[in-house]
Amino acid sequence: MKPSAGYSLLAASFVGSTTAAGTPVIVPRASSTMTPITITGNAFYEGSERFYIRGVDYAPGGGIGTPTDPIADSAGCARDIPYFTQLGINTIRVYTIDNSASHDDCMEALQKAGIYLVLDTDNDKYSLNRDAPEESYNSVYLQSVFATIDAFASYPNTLAFLSGNEVINNASNTNVAPYVKATTRDMKQYIGDRGYRKIAVGYSAADVDANQQLMAEYLNCGTDDQRADFYSINDYSWCDPSSFETSGWDTLVANYTNYGLPLFMSEYGCITNSRNFQEVATLYSTNMTGVFSGGLVYEFSQEGNGYGLVTISGNTVTPNSQFTDLENAYKATPNPSGSGGASTSSQASTCPPESDQWNVANDDLPAMPAAAETFLKNGAGAGPGLTGAGSQEAGDSENESVGTASAGSGAVTQTSSAGSKATGSGSSAASSLRLDLSFMSMVSVGLAASIMLL
């Protein structure tokens, strides 16, 4: 992030005294009129309007084995954004970014098109290793994750961060869950401690029936600092021709009814038979919107596994019939009016007990590695990008986690709300502050943002 001198002065006059040293809250971008998305209860909001994710997963070049960052590619964004506009989407999900590159061009072009970003903060080299979770949850990993947050926190159209994608991908590796949850906690704390806007942090779960919902409950249990901001699932159970009942989405909704966090589909779009996106009409109907906030179709471009809506060749984009079907499905499906059945409360879940399906012995989480705590105070520094040495094997006694976190250890110690400090180590102090803090920070960020845009 490169705040201008003018910006720093402006920021200082509104939020300076309560912002972490050296950290801008929102870099002013005069061209942007986008409203940052917030959360109340189990839903997303754009101002006072309920916000439903209508989007696609965007990973051009992501199928060739070399991790590529599609939004560091200004020309690629200029090539593809008109097709996003034609589809009528409001969000893209990007799986891999280079946190040493600039994303200003693409993020500003997306802003002009009214498109938000859901971003995965891990990548092939800097990520948890499901086969060695304890070793891979280390400060080298967190430094990369935090540098990614630094790189995207100032864009008003950064909707959410995903702390992991399908880290649990089988019944055999639920033991990695505490490390995913600790990473999610650490990201929330970093965002708060650095004085950034309250950007939501959640997780994208694999389509594994045996543990998808257990992980949802797990990420929403415990003290508030330990709870994710939302949950998202990859789901391929609706294969056209189908229906709410035939697909099992009726059971899905029943299963997640009363879940306390916003929920959306981070991937959907089965290709088993013909695919004409009949599920869109159901996903954005009140059969589902009390529980789900829309979803992302997997995926924009053909990358070798047959899910693409377009074929990209050099500078040419060729939509296929599924692109047209999705475009028509979105057009035919307005959002429900009003709240769409959303709940305004955000209750915690009960942590799932250890079982044959859930190999997590208790509710303890690993403490943040001591070597990562300095990032909370001083910032993460330069991102390692996609070509560094990687983090999975970087753990040693100096930069791995030691011991179990105490309840409330992830509470934010600097916030953008005047005078409030949630330094308490007790869970009750953290809980009682949660509502006030999120309300206060929404108001102050909103105020600061609207003044900066004048």
Ligand SMILES: *[C@@H]1O[C@H](CO)[C@@H](O)[C@H](O)[C@H]1NC(C)=O
């Ligand atoms: C997935 O989990 C099942 C049940 O625990 C196990 O039999 C199987 O080997 C696992 N597969 C992989 C690829 O780990």
Ligand SMILES: *[C@@H]1O[C@H](CO)[C@@H](O)[C@H](O)[C@H]1NC(C)=O
């Ligand atoms: C709903 O919950 C039941 C009981 O836990 C589970 O067996 C089933 O797989 C779930 N179905 C879906 C679609 O999530």
Ligand SMILES: *[C@@H]1O[C@H](CO)[C@@H](O)[C@H](O)[C@H]1NC(C)=O
């Ligand atoms: C909503 O659910 C009802 C009852 O299950 C079903 O008859 C109807 O087709 C569903 N509507 C949509 C749009 O899926």
Ligand SMILES: *[C@@H]1O[C@H](CO)[C@@H](O)[C@H](O)[C@H]1NC(C)=O
């Ligand atoms: C973490 O440990 C590795 C391996 O010993 C070391 O190379 C690296 O510098 C350490 N990183 C930090 C941030 O302490």
